Amino acid sequence: MSTKRTSVKELLQSKGCSKEVEISGWVRTKRGNKQVNFIALNDGSTINNIQVVVNMDDFAEDLLKKVTTGAAIHVKGLLVESAGSGQVREIQASVLDVLGEADPDKYPIQPKKHSLEFLREVAHLRFRTNTFGAIFRIRHAMAFAIHQYFNQNGFCYLHTPLVTASDCEGAGEMFRVTTLDAKNPPLTEDGDVDYKQDFFAKATSLTVSGQLEGELGAMALGKIYTFGPTFRAENSNTTRHLSEFWMIEPEVAFNDLNDNMDLAEEFLKYLIQYALDNCMDDLQFLSTRLQEEEKNKKADERSVELIEKLKFVLDNDFERITYTEAINILKNSKPNKKGQFQYPVDAWGVDLQSEHERYLVEKHFKKPVILTNYPKEIKAFYMKQDSDGETVAAMDVLFPQIGEIIGGSEREDSLEKLTTRMKEMDVPMDGMQYYLDTRRFGSAPHSGFGLGFERLLLFVTGMGNIRDVIPFPRTPKNAEF
Numbered sequence: 001m002s003t004k005r006t007s008v009k010e011l012l013q014s015k016g017c018s019k020e021v022e023i024s025g026w027v028r029t030k031r032g033n034k035q036v037n038f039i040a041l042n043d044g045s046t047i048n049n050i051q052v053v054v055n056m057d058d059f060a061e062d063l064l065k066k067v068t069t070g071a072a073i074h075v076k077g078l079l080v081e082s083a084g085s086g087q088v089r090e091i092q093a094s095v096l097d098v099l100g101e102a103d104p105d106k107y108p109i110q111p112k113k114h115s116l117e118f119l120r121e122v123a124h125l126r127f128r129t130n131t132f133g134a135i136f137r138i139r140h141a142m143a144f145a146i147h148q149y150f151n152q153n154g155f156c157y158l159h160t161p162l163v164t165a166s167d168c169e170g171a172g173e174m175f176r177v178t179t180l181d182a183k184n185p186p187l188t189e190d191g192d193v194d195y196k197q198d199f200f201a202k203a204t205s206l207t208v209s210g211q212l213e214g215e216l217g218a219m220a221l222g223k224i225y226t227f228g229p230t231f232r233a234e235n236s237n238t239t240r241h242l243s244e245f246w247m248i249e250p251e252v253a254f255n256d257l258n259d260n261m262d263l264a265e266e267f268l269k270y271l272i273q274y275a276l277d278n279c280m281d282d283l284q285f286l287s288t289r290l291q292e293e294e295k296n297k298k299a300d301e302r303s304v305e306l307i308e309k310l311k312f313v314l315d316n317d318f319e320r321i322t323y324t325e326a327i328n329i330l331k332n333s334k335p336n337k338k339g340q341f342q343y344p345v346d347a348w349g350v351d352l353q354s355e356h357e358r359y360l361v362e363k364h365f366k367k368p369v370i371l372t373n374y375p376k377e378i379k380a381f382y383m384k385q386d387s388d389g390e391t392v393a394a395m396d397v398l399f400p401q402i403g404e405i406i407g408g409s410e411r412e413d414s415l416e417k418l419t420t421r422m423k424e425m426d427v428p429m430d431g432m433q434y435y436l437d438t439r440r441f442g443s444a445p446h447s448g449f450g451l452g453f454e455r456l457l458l459f460v461t462g463m464g465n466i467r468d469v470i471p472f473p474r475t476p477k478n479a480e481f
């Protein structure tokens with residue numbers, strides 16, 4: 001008889017038993033005795049396994065020897081209510097084929113606890129663990145939810161280029177794109193590399209942000225968003241930085257800074273609600289995992305339970321304060337007075353470090369914070385200048401455990417103010433005329449922000465290292481796989 005192959009997820013959710021089913025997947029564990037074996041089978045559709053019951057008399061011993069952890073098998077059989085505890089239903093196998101063996105002496109993912117560090121070294125196989133299965137299903141769900149949110153709200157998905165000739169946003173942090181001979185590049189009379197002879201006839205790099213092109217789209221389509229990879233060659237070896245990461249950048253014409261904050265807060269809450277509504281099995285698994293990992297920590301060093309933490313963000317308004325207010329809080333804070341910050345906060349104008357951001361969020365306000373109106377000296381040239389001449393209409397959204405999750409601003413829409421600021425900051429005007437055209441023709445207030453996709457995933461999954469929420473992380477000195 002032939003049945004259609006189903007997924008484990010469908011089997012576990014479907015109503016009714018006592019039917020013939022057909023399934024393929026990878027063996028997680030096998031146990032049993034001379035009469036009967038129980039195989040826990042997973043096919044990636046859900047964190048849960050289906051139990052396959054194998055009557056030893058029905059199958060050759062040689063065949064069953066090949067059914068080891070990691071092997072791929074195909075099973076046909078009757079789906080029945082399970083008599084044993086631990087699962088609701090199981091399959092009584094009538095047909096079992098081994099599609100691909102996994103030599104137990106060589107297969108690295110054995111049914112025991114592996115460290116995250118070890119799993120990073122076998123990132124090509126770590127998808128097969130419960131932890132990484134859960135993370136990458138959540139990653140998918142969040143990507144889908146992002147598109148759904150914007151689509152439902154009338155945004156247009158704009159594909160901005162990855163190769164760019166403008167380096168004004170990422171001075172010094174960009175990966176060069178070139179086809180010139182590295183050993184023997186053509187030189188100009190002055191002895192510099194002659195990029196006129198390069199593939200694009202100019203110096204090009206990988207983008208650090210789609211914002212500038214996104215603004216061009218927003219100034220006609222009204223509401224746009226980008227969602228793509230971005231590249232930064234900064235040498236930051238932290239648990240929150242990647243050299244290649246994904247960013248979501250909405251840009252909205254006629255939005256001011258307040259509208260921008262409202263959008264950011266509503267958007268983040270939508271995504272977290274989506275995770276709670278659609279990823280509960282995986283979240284519950286990750287929550288238990290985290291509690292397990294932290295059980296030896298002191299009570300006050302343990303993180304808040306994952307699902308409780310997500311609900312907490314939904315239930316509370318984000319605190320909105322200015323940079324100036326934040327500096328006053330930090331200056332007078334205990335850790336600052338006791339010299340416990342690595343970077344002491346002594347004067348207005350200093351850039352905030354992640355230790356400061358986390359103090360504000362985790363200790364002072366105990367909820368997400370949106371910081372606004374930063375000093376213009378520490379922010380990009382395109383941010384709208386405030387009337388005080390000192391600050392700009394910037395906003396950073398700060399989250400517990402993460403620090404900065406979103407960075408954005410209202411944009412300077414006055415041609416004169418923008419070009420003056422560019423001159424002050426030595427931003428090259430050549431090659432930026434296209435950008436300035438939006439301020440020359442039909443200029444209007446507009447705002448946007450960038451959400452780091454992996455930072456969002458750190459928060460939603462509760463994982464501690466950004467290398468564990470992207471399939472194949474790229475970091476300084478590391479581009480394996």
Ligand code: 4AD
Nearest residue numbers: 209211241242245249405406407408449450452455
């Ligand atoms: O604050 P950033 O640099 O802002 C921009 O790029 C603006 N052009 C965005 C805009 O207004 N359209 O980056 C935005 C976010 C950060 O808040 C952070 O979440 C994430 O991108 N991010 C990184 N994530 C992982 N690794 C890195 N190296 C990151 N750098 C920034």
Ligand code: MG
Nearest residue numbers: 396404406407
């Ligand atoms: Mg930023």
